[in-house]
Amino acid sequence: MEGPYIRRRRPREPGYLLAEYYLKPKGITQTDFAAATGLTRKHISSVIHGRASITPDTAVRFAEVLGTSPEYWLNLQTAVALWDARQALKDDPSIQRRRFAGNGDDGPAA
Amino acid sequence: MEGPYIRRRRPREPGYLLAEYYLKPKGITQTDFAAATGLTRKHISSVIHGRASITPDTAVRFAEVLGTSPEYWLNLQTAVALWDARQALKDDPSIQRRRFAGNGDDGPAA
DNA sequence: GGATATGTAACCTACCCGGTTACACGCCGC
């Protein structure tokens, strides 16, 4: 194998999962969910459409209302953010890759 | 038991672990590490002292240079951020807790 | 006295979270 496993496709936005697997099945409107979380209707809409991301604050609010764990929502978000960061830095020459990696595969010691 | 397990004390800053378990043991200076990651010396110092947090961008840079996973650094950071968010929202009245929680412990169905 | 490593302050730019207000559209029931 060559290198760590990296998703080929961008992970789903957490907002998609919120709408598809929580709000829709339970028949919860965005308006009601906004009221329950203490956020604005507009902000919930932004999250669902991927224009706003899940912050720690948002994750705790979602978790408290839905009875899930905050880590669940936050991990979904960081997966997306990490994927984006990897893409952006893929060939960035300002990084000296494996410069201080633990094992001695940085060439012969001589 | 009552409620989810929550750390009593704030998790360690990832910067502390960077300095204590990576830079110091390997004899890497902040200056060299900054050069290797493509960040500024000042910014590395800020991360180590908890004045700047690990973003996805930073996590990827650290991982590439040290040969670890980006998730490692990012998870350390989100653990701290989540702890802070939980504290800040602990008694926030704008959240309707368990309003849409799945199981029916929201009272008798009458 | 030099060079090196670090902390830190002031200042700046860019980004983005989350809010407010307002308008437009589609659907439903009357």
Place this chain on the structure above:
DNA sequence: GCGGCGTGTAACCGGGTAGGTTACATATCC
């Protein structure tokens, strides 16, 4: 037709913060 509801979205704003530049101070070691 018309009003209410749920939703999308645009414009605008305040505040926070990532990360940079420059500069100065300190401590250590040669």
